Amino acid sequence: MRIYLLMALLIAASIVPAMAANDFDRCVADLRDQALEQGIDESVASQVLAGIKPLQRVIELDRSQPEFTRSLRDYLEKRVTEQRIEKGRILYQQHSQLLDRITRETGVPGRYLIAFWGLETNFGSYTGKMPIPRALTTLACDQRRSGYFTDELIAALRLIERGDVPADAMKGSWAGAMGQMQFMPSVYLKYAVDADGSGRVDLWNSVPDALTSAGHLLKSLGWNDGERWGREVQLPDNFDYSLAQGLSGKRTLSQWRKLGLRNAFGGELPQADMQAALLLPSGHQGPAFLVYDNFRVIMGWNQSEFYALAVGHLADRIVGAGPLQTRPPDHEPLSRETVKALQAALAEAGHEPGPVDGILGSGTRSALRGFQKEKGLRADGYPDPESLSALGVD
Structure with a gap:
């Protein structure tokens, strides 16, 4: 997961040249010193960082986030697939007892946990092959987000030090996310749970650990028990589109109802005081969504409206909802x-x-x-x- 990679998405577009070898070596030495200052054992820091080399591919990937280089239609169709929906439904039933327990503990319905699992690693089938210490060291030595990734590297060293995972087995995404739910190291340290009673947290191989940890994280981010993520809606003719102010333009459901909005099938919205924001991610030609506070919680996991829409839509499909009533237009994304x-x-x-x-x-x-x-x-x-x-x- 790209959790707390939030501001890392707000980046310059150009690919920086590879750092000179001597500069990289000096950076690694400085990172080692910082790790020691923060209490990492010298033998761990030295062993993990000794002879480490940069991964230029990591820098390239850091400059090409799909949430910002694809249309909504392309993004959803590649992620909320019929195959993923069907697999999600099977796993939702297969792990029903575990999911019910997590919901009792955290308030997070199981369908959302399955949706995150499906989007992050295709239900654990691919957790990434990048060596995490090397990827994080590369990003820590890139000036764009050095401070953030330095902290994540030190958190990874702490996980290695306390015995959660050996350094050579710590593999994941190019950005340092790990395990079946793709937790960054700092989030792994803070929120990961030993749910299967094995004596250690294993987000790679233990489904109970992975799903329970995700539930506890979402609870910590402020998940509202009993509320959905949002819903697709229809807009009235001659709608004042300037009212669609994104996440900053919240009104109650009752107020949106008075403005003529209806649910995706043309029925009336509830008379309710629940706050909702109107999103038009593809403009007036695409689907419209009213999103609730839990949508913001999902964006605390990944700061992308496209991602949060995919989580919500996949969760709905897993429990039997149909496709969007308005298909996103096939717009060519802007460069x-x-x-x-x-x-x-x-x-x-x-x-x-x-x-x-x-x-x-x-x-x-x-x-x-x-x-x-x-x-x-x-x-x-x-x-x-x-x-x-x-x-x-x-």
Whole structure:
């Protein structure tokens, strides 16, 4: 899992040159010193870091997050597949007793745990082959997020020191995430649970440990017992799209109902005080979603609206819900250079999008909505050709 890799997603787009060997060696020596200062045993730090070499592939992958380089349609269709839905349903039944116990302990329904499991590692079938200490050392020596990955490296060394996993068996994703639920080392240390009574936490090989740990993590992030992630909705004709302000634009379900929103099948929304935000991830042509506080909790696991939508939708499908009523359009995603040009043009027009980083995040969408409304365009926050043309972006 890319948990707490939140701000690491907000990155510059260019690939940096490989660090010179001497500079990397000096960086590794400094990392060793920092580990010792934080109480890591010298023999562990020296053994793990001795002769370690950078992995340039890790840097390349760090610059190409799929949540920001694919359309919603492409993203969902590659992740919420019929095969994954069917496998999830089988595992949901197979582990029903374990899931019921986790729900009693944490309030997190089992369908969400199965959905996370499916999205992170295809239900444990692929947990990653990157050597974690080497990958984290590479990222710690990359200036972009050195501090974050230094802390994660030291957490990994602590896991090795306390005997959770040998250094040579500590393998996972390019970003340092490990086990069936892809926990970062710091999260492994803080939230992983020995649920099977083996005497140690094993997120690679123990399904009870992995799923229970995920439940405890989601509880710690603020999961609201008894609430869903959100729902697909229909918008009325002549809807004021500037009301779709992303996660910052919350209203009660009753208020959205008064504005004419209906559920995905055309029925009335509940009269309720539960807060919900309206998302239009593909603009006015795509599906619309009202998302609740648990959607934000899911984004505490991975700071991507696409990811959180995939978790919620897969969880619904596992317990029998059908496909989305409005299929996301087959939009070609904008290149990072085009998004950078969009951001620069918005700033020039007096609508501050935040960092010019090539990522179409909430700040950029909010700024675009403001520009669209000012120019009399459909203010859905989506960079359609008309909006790009108005901004002078090719």
